[in-house]
Amino acid sequence: MTIESAIALAPAERAVTLIGADLTEKSLKLHLEGLSGVDAVGLEKRAAGLGTRSIKTTSKAWALDTIIKLIDLTTLEGADTPGKVRSLAAKAVLPDPGDSSTPQVAAVCVYGDMVPFAAEALGSAWSNGSDEGINIAAVATAFPSGRSSLPIKIADTKEAVANGADEIDMVIDRGAFLAGKYGIVFDQIVAVKEACRRDNGTYTHLKVILETGELNTYDNVRKASWLSILAGGDFIKTSTGKVSPAATLPVTLLMLEVVRDWHLLTGEKIGVKPAGGIRSSKDAIKYLVTVAETVGEEWLQPHLFRFGASSLLNDVLMQRQKLTTGHYSGPDYVTID
Amino acid sequence: MTENDTALSVKAPSFLDYAPAPESTSILHLKKHYGLFIDGEFVDGRGDSFTTISPATEKAIASISNANNADVDAAVAAARKAYDRTWSKLSGADRGKYLFRIARLVQERARELAVAESLDNGKPIKESRDVDVPLVAAWFFYYAGWADKLDYAGLGPNPQSLGVAAQVIPWNFPLLMLAWKIAPALAAGNTVVIKPAETTPLSAMIFAEILQQAGLPNGVVNIVTGAGDTGHALVNHPDVNKVAFTGSTGVGRAIAKSIAGTGKKVTLELGGKAANIVFDDAPIDQAIEGIVDGIFFNQGHVCCAGSRLLVQENIHDEVVDRLKARLSTLRMGDPLDKNTDIGAINSKAQLERIHELSNIGEAEGAERWTAKCDMPQTGFWFAPTIFTNVSTSSRIAREEVFGPVLSVLTFRTPAEAVAKANNTPYGLSAGIWSDKGSRILAVADKLRAGVIWANTFNRFDPASPFGGYKESGYGREGGRHGLASYLESSGWATPAVTKGGKK
Numbered sequence: 001m002t003i004e005s006a007i008a009l010a011p012a013e014r015a016v017t018l019i020g021a022d023l024t025e026k027s028l029k030l031h032l033e034g035l036s037g038v039d040a041v042g043l044e045k046r047a048a049g050l051g052t053r054s055i056k057t058t059s060k061a062w063a064l065d066t067i068i069k070l071i072d073l074t075t076l077e078g079a080d081t082p083g084k085v086r087s088l089a090a091k092a093v094l095p096d097p098g099d100s101s102t103p104q105v106a107a108v109c110v111y112g113d114m115v116p117f118a119a120e121a122l123g124s125a126w127s128n129g130s131d132e133g134i135n136i137a138a139v140a141t142a143f144p145s146g147r148s149s150l151p152i153k154i155a156d157t158k159e160a161v162a163n164g165a166d167e168i169d170m171v172i173d174r175g176a177f178l179a180g181k182y183g184i185v186f187d188q189i190v191a192v193k194e195a196c197r198r199d200n201g202t203y204t205h206l207k208v209i210l211e212t213g214e215l216n217t218y219d220n221v222r223k224a225s226w227l228s229i230l231a232g233g234d235f236i237k238t239s240t241g242k243v244s245p246a247a248t249l250p251v252t253l254l255m256l257e258v259v260r261d262w263h264l265l266t267g268e269k270i271g272v273k274p275a276g277g278i279r280s281s282k283d284a285i286k287y288l289v290t291v292a293e294t295v296g297e298e299w300l301q302p303h304l305f306r307f308g309a310s311s312l313l314n315d316v317l318m319q320r321q322k323l324t325t326g327h328y329s330g331p332d333y334v335t336i337d
Numbered sequence: 338m339t340e341n342d343t344a345l346s347v348k349a350p351s352f353l354d355y356a357p358a359p360e361s362t363s364i365l366h367l368k369k370h371y372g373l374f375i376d377g378e379f380v381d382g383r384g385d386s387f388t389t390i391s392p393a394t395e396k397a398i399a400s401i402s403n404a405n406n407a408d409v410d411a412a413v414a415a416a417r418k419a420y421d422r423t424w425s426k427l428s429g430a431d432r433g434k435y436l437f438r439i440a441r442l443v444q445e446r447a448r449e450l451a452v453a454e455s456l457d458n459g460k461p462i463k464e465s466r467d468v469d470v471p472l473v474a475a476w477f478f479y480y481a482g483w484a485d486k487l488d489y490a491g492l493g494p495n496p497q498s499l500g501v502a503a504q505v506i507p508w509n510f511p512l513l514m515l516a517w518k519i520a521p522a523l524a525a526g527n528t529v530v531i532k533p534a535e536t537t538p539l540s541a542m543i544f545a546e547i548l549q550q551a552g553l554p555n556g557v558v559n560i561v562t563g564a565g566d567t568g569h570a571l572v573n574h575p576d577v578n579k580v581a582f583t584g585s586t587g588v589g590r591a592i593a594k595s596i597a598g599t600g601k602k603v604t605l606e607l608g609g610k611a612a613n614i615v616f617d618d619a620p621i622d623q624a625i626e627g628i629v630d631g632i633f634f635n636q637g638h639v640c641c642a643g644s645r646l647l648v649q650e651n652i653h654d655e656v657v658d659r660l661k662a663r664l665s666t667l668r669m670g671d672p673l674d675k676n677t678d679i680g681a682i683n684s685k686a687q688l689e690r691i692h693e694l695s696n697i698g699e700a701e702g703a704e705r706w707t708a709k710c711d712m713p714q715t716g717f718w719f720a721p722t723i724f725t726n727v728s729t730s731s732r733i734a735r736e737e738v739f740g741p742v743l744s745v746l747t748f749r750t751p752a753e754a755v756a757k758a759n760n761t762p763y764g765l766s767a768g769i770w771s772d773k774g775s776r777i778l779a780v781a782d783k784l785r786a787g788v789i790w791a792n793t794f795n796r797f798d799p800a801s802p803f804g805g806y807k808e809s810g811y812g813r814e815g816g817r818h819g820l821a822s823y824l825e826s827s828g829w830a831t832p833a834v835t836k837g838g839k840k
Contacts, residue, residue: 036618036620036621037618037619037620037772038620038622038623039620039623039772039792041623041793042620042622042624042626042627042792042793043620043623045793046622046623052467052675053676054355054358055356056356056357056358057356058356059355060356062352063352066352254622257622288352293666297352297353
């Protein structure tokens with residue numbers, strides 16, 4: 001069987017095809033350890049180099065609008081209320097009330113129980129399974145720690161899907177991963193992916209959060225990225241935002257390189273979502289540059305790249321106002337939340 | 338999968354066509370004409386002036402004095418006088434103060450120096466701004482620290498300076514090579530007459546202003562501009578005690594011959610044909626970056642450039658494919674644009690040399706691949722080029738191209754990699770890419786090259802000695818070893834021998 005024809009298979013079967021062996025803990029381990037290593041100094045040097053690109057005027061205007069279109073506007077606090085989610089949704093629809101040409105964000109990202117409030121608040125702006133409009137992303141699987149049994153993670157996911165979530169952001173079991181039990185991580189992702197199936201047979205998009213700050217080494221990030229894609233993740237995401245360090249440019253570059261290699265191998269396009277800690281337009285533009293120069297500009301679309309952020313949007317809006325009016329306004333000219 | 342399907346083949350798209358971001362040249366206050374810098378003053382040369390041009394536009398930048406024999410005499414005399422009367426009498430700590438002052442002024446005028454360097458040399462501002470000028474400051478800071486600690490340089494107590502140093506430097510890193518030469522010479526207590534290359538004298542002239550600003554005693558550093566004749570007069574001047582040269586092997590050989598038997602001390606940093614060895618367990622993405630850094634940094638105008646890629650046979654195709662994809666993202670153009678990765682070739686003569694050797698490569702049967710770059714209309718340009726199917730006997734695998742041209746060869750075992758890497762008349766640098774530390778050490782031990790980088794390439798540090806084997810020259814620059822090239826042991830290390838040979 002060729003790799004191309006394996007794409008249509010269920011994740012587990014496809015993994016068997018790619019690994020060329022039965023899917024055992026050992027064969028997975030051998031496969032992941034066969035991946036090329038990562039040299040930390042070199043990776044960070046490359047990321048720093050990409051960060052020095054100078055973006056001016058026309059490119060910047062394009063970049064700012066693109067950033068907005070790629071944002072998962074996020075609130076993931078224990079103190080979240082329906083009211084907070086409503087105001088978040090309103091901002092997602094109309095990020096800058098003073099400028100109707102401002103694009104909408106890609107999605108709002110909330111806890112599973114908040115999905116109905118988000119759906120209600122988004123109203124007709126909600127994509128509701130279509131390609132147009134704003135998606136609702138829900139975190140599931142005992143987010144952010146991921147420390148619960150598989151049935152609970154599956155139930156958590158199913159509930160969010162039933163509530164209408166268009167995307168599920170799951171966390172991997174970092175404990176199992178660090179213990180080298182790659183099979184457990186693989187099986188859980190496969191199971192959660194299955195739980196993403198809607199009644200009509202379609203799947204909600206599955207984003208797999210690696211929590212790279214806890215994986216600690218770049219080699220682990222590479223292995224975890226590959227493992228998540230192998231198990232059927234549609235997106236790989238850096239962080240929950242609850243652990244420091246969250247998204248960094250080198251980690252995102254590394255994940256993009258994995259995505260690029262996977263694309264070269266299978267032709268399949270996997271998304272990448274850096275989340276947490278990206279607060280300024282300047283930083284976000286560095287990520288755009290990194291995407292464009294690693295996998296290509298084609299990836300700068302909401303179904304292939306996202307920013308998980310809450311405060312980034314305001315900085316982008318201020319930069320955007322500066323570009324259109326020629327003046328800096330200030331934090332009072334953009335809305336909080 | 339066709340090429341069009343892969344996102345890796347980046348086509349002229351919207352975002353990657355970043356709007357131009359040229360560094361402003363308004364910070365540069367250039368004179369129309371620059372004279373020689375002798376005895377602390379700018380004076381006119383007695384030869385015909387010549388014009389230095391921007392290799393990116395071929396436009397004239399300034400006219401430069403040409404030093405003839407009489408000018409060189411005057412410069413050496415000024416250096417001798419300064420050596421005898423002031424510099425050799427100063428304490429190390431005081432010499433250090435001047436060097437620290439120069440280092441700080443270099444930092445202060447960093448942007449101006451970077452702009453001048455990119456304008457005159459054609460290298461991307463990104464490199465002059467982020468690599469060259471910071472290293473220049475680092476070199477002066479480093480040797481400033483040594484000036485009062487010469488007793489600890491490993492040459493015994495109280496080592497002695499040599500006298501007047503004649504220094505001739507190349508056009509690829511005009512300011513950095515100047516720093517490599519001047520900083521250790523002054524720290525060790527010597528005075529200097531230096532000749533920058535005729536195509537890149539500009540930053541040296543600004544550096545002369547910095548010396549005036551620093552209040553360096555007159556005559557301690559003298560700068561004579563001109564071409565080969567000036568250099569010839571300088572290194573052969575009878576009142577010179579030390580010759581330091583960086584440049585081509587041909588000229589280095591001529592210098593070695595001409596000063597043989599004169600008692601002048603000499604260091605030569607000459608050509609290279611470095612092997613960049615990539616094992617199959619290498620961190621592949623970083624190795625690709627390292628290959629790019631190795632040969633396309635500064636348009637390949639680097640004597641230690643990794644111009645021979647030795648890649649393990651089983652990953653040859655993968656490495657070459659990834660390399661081509663990576664090169665397709667390189668941006669060539671205006672050296673003063675902050676987004677430029679590849680600048681201009683320094684001179685028409687050099688461009689012709691690169692064309693000539695590349696054509697030979699093709700004629701010998703190697704497969705040529707060139708990155709699709711937009712070529713500016715004026716100036717000297719050569720797009721990044723890779724040759725595959727290169728055999729060890731190919732001229733492009735043996736001769737130094739000194740341009741953005743990479744020759745790819747393969748090997749199967751570490752022993753073969755070492756044999757091929759060492760099979761060159763040169764021996765300046767080498768690179769090893771592997772995730773396995775023991776292999777890196779084992780291979781590095783067998784490579785005959787002055788500098789060996791592991792999992793990186795073209796990294797410089799003032800504390801690290803640099804220099805070559807075989808036709809790459811002799812002597813070391815940088816570090817403690819760099820000081821030794823400008824000092825004489827006071828006799829502590831050698832047993833006392835009385836006249837007539839009796840103990």
